[in-house]
Amino acid sequence: MEKKKMCWVAWKKLTRAKGEGGLGFRDLQSFNNALLAKISWRILTNPECLLARVLLGKYCHSTPFLDSVAPASSSHGWRSILIEKDLVKSQLGKIFGNGEDTLIWTEPWLSLTSPITPMGPPP
Secondary structure, three states: OOOOOOOOOOHHHHOOOHHHOOOOOOOHHHHHHHHHHHHHHHHHHOOOOHHHHHHHHHHOOOOOHHHOOOOOOOOHHHHHHHHHHHHHHHOOOOOOOOOOOOOOOOOOOOOOOOOOOOOOOOO
């Protein structure tokens, strides 16, 4: 009688796509981070949706969402959303359009790596 043995395969091989020889499992940590970042994006782009209204009403009374920090009494879910909010915030840009609402002397817009504001008096 032949014994059955466990075949140990690296997780990276299992998470490859089926076409690449894997089983197509998702990397759960990366997938979870992506979903939490998607919630942050939804709160930013659609603040009138029910989820955004509930979360912002409960946790962001006096500060905007992008500047909010997790209070001690916040839930694990809200803390996780705020962690991924920082990822979304680091990738945000600004569309200038016609420039009427752009404050070039007070907003940090010169550098992609650090917030640098222009120096000198405005003309």
